[in-house]
Amino acid sequence: MVSANSDRPEERSDQRYVASTVAQSVKILIVGAFGVGKTTLIDSVSEIAPLRTEETMTSASVGVDSLAGLDDKSTTTVAMDFGRITVSPEVVLYLFGTPGQRRFWDLWEGLAEGAVGALVLVDTRRIEDSFEVFDQLETRTGMPFAVAVNEFPDAPKYDLEQLREALDLLPDTPIIGCDARNKESSAHALITLVEHALHFPASQKALT
Amino acid sequence: MDDYRDNPVRPYILTSGRAHPSRNTIRPETLLVVDPDAPPPVSASREHRALLDMCRGVLSLAEAAAHLRLPVSLVVVIASDLVDSGHLSIRSALRHSLPSAELLEKVLDGLRKL
Numbered sequence: 001m002v003s004a005n006s007d008r009p010e011e012r013s014d015q016r017y018v019a020s021t022v023a024q025s026v027k028i029l030i031v032g033a034f035g036v037g038k039t040t041l042i043d044s045v046s047e048i049a050p051l052r053t054e055e056t057m058t059s060a061s062v063g064v065d066s067l068a069g070l071d072d073k074s075t076t077t078v079a080m081d082f083g084r085i086t087v088s089p090e091v092v093l094y095l096f097g098t099p100g101q102r103r104f105w106d107l108w109e110g111l112a113e114g115a116v117g118a119l120v121l122v123d124t125r126r127i128e129d130s131f132e133v134f135d136q137l138e139t140r141t142g143m144p145f146a147v148a149v150n151e152f153p154d155a156p157k158y159d160l161e162q163l164r165e166a167l168d169l170l171p172d173t174p175i176i177g178c179d180a181r182n183k184e185s186s187a188h189a190l191i192t193l194v195e196h197a198l199h200f201p202a203s204q205k206a207l208t
Numbered sequence: 209m210d211d212y213r214d215n216p217v218r219p220y221i222l223t224s225g226r227a228h229p230s231r232n233t234i235r236p237e238t239l240l241v242v243d244p245d246a247p248p249p250v251s252a253s254r255e256h257r258a259l260l261d262m263c264r265g266v267l268s269l270a271e272a273a274a275h276l277r278l279p280v281s282l283v284v285v286i287a288s289d290l291v292d293s294g295h296l297s298i299r300s301a302l303r304h305s306l307p308s309a310e311l312l313e314k315v316l317d318g319l320r321k322l
Contacts (some may be wrong), residue, residue: 016275017265025237025268025300026307026315045322051274053236055281062304080280081234087318091311094237094268098219108270109284110235116307116315187322194319198312 010199012049025161028190029105030097031137032121033129037150039081041180046083047093054079055107078104095190100133102140108185117190117197119143120179124137124155125196127166134167144200146193148178172196180199234284234291239299246295257284259296266299288300 030038042050042169054077064065078099098105100120105111118137122130149163149202160167164175174192179185234240242263249256255278262272273283290296307315 016271017267022266023299023301025239026311027237048271050237051271051275053270053280055279065286067274080270082274084268084271085318085322091314091318092239092268093315093318094270096236096270106226108236108280113235114306134260159296183322187319191319194312194316197306198316205259 009137012047016048018084018092019086019089022086022092024091025094026089026091026116027094027096027114027116028116028193029118029143030095030121031100031118031133031145032097032150033100033123033126033133036123036126036129037180038121039150041119041150041178041186042081042083042095042097044185045085045180045190050081050083050097052081052137053078053108056079057107066144074206078107082190100130100136102136112141112143115143115197117146117200119193120145120147121178122147122149122163124163124166125152126196127163130167133201134169138155144193144197145190146174146176146189146196148176148189148192150180151177233298234269234287236268236273236280237300238269239267240269240272240287242297243295243297243298244295249290249293249295253286254288255282255286259283262291263296277315 006206030041032038039050056077057076070171080096082094082096085095088095096108096111098108098111102112118136118141120130120133137143147167147169149158149160161173164173167175169175172195176189177190178189228309239261242260251258252260255276258276259272269278269283269287272287273280276283288294291298
């Protein structure tokens with residue numbers, strides 16, 4: 001993944017610590033397949049340079065479907081990149097970028113619990129990579145989510161409603177185009193998700 | 209495939225063999241800060257001391273883990289020990305439900321100012 005922050009490091013706080021007035025933290029999961037631009041999106045809006053944390057998983061818990069070519073290895077390191085936005089003097093928002101499969105989320109203690117929701121990044125060149133993500137979000141978490149189509153320059157252009165159909169999204173699920181390298185565009189995608197979470201039916205919240 | 213690379217098995221000996229924390233109230237986004245009034249721990253591992261040193265200001269567990277280059281799963285165990293012993297405070301209350309509408313509005317306001 002290419003970092004897109006070279007033009008704005010001076011805007012970044014060199015302050016490692018969260019402001020002492022902050023007493024609440026919330027999180028959004030940035031979910032998507034490898035190389036779809038999760039870290040790029042986080043990088044474009046985060047007030048700190050994205051941080052990386054790693055967990056080790058054994059091949060037994062990795063499964064057999066997603067690590068072609070790595071099946072001789074007994075352990076695998078899975079990385080999670082994340083960023084931070086202080087949204088008010090009292091509240092800080094974390095953006096955790098995680099692979100789509102729920103078994104990866106479980107590597108990080110309580111990662112999926114209590115999240116505002118998930119922003120699913122989709123690459124139109126590899127739509128099928130995101131099917132498992134939607135299955136998990138809809139059937140296993142009940143978490144509100146929105147879909148952001150990361151518009152890679154060489155990717156085929158689709159009408160968003162065509163994509164909604166191809167992805168078999170529920171009518172209420174927001175889907176928007178996004179340039180993950182662009183701060184305003186990434187912020188707009190996050191706003192779309194949070195607005196959706198605000199209006200998410202309470203009955204579905206009970207599933208979490 | 210930059211999300212993957214080989215690595216030896218982590219030394220869970222650091223947590224006396226425990227894979228799970230003594231409490232389940234700490235998550236990656238949980239804000240931690242050292243209790244400045246607590247005396248230094250009498251017997252603490254290098255990692256326990258490193259986490260206390262890292263948390264001189266308010267920091268999420270995930271950030272502390274990333275700066276210390278330790279896995280979140282390990283730092284959760286260490287942080288739980290230090291909360292239990294009174295050296296580390298949990299700054300942010302843990303929610304068991306989804307964030308309230310009031311909190312979401314604050315997040316929206318902040319995002320709109322980006």
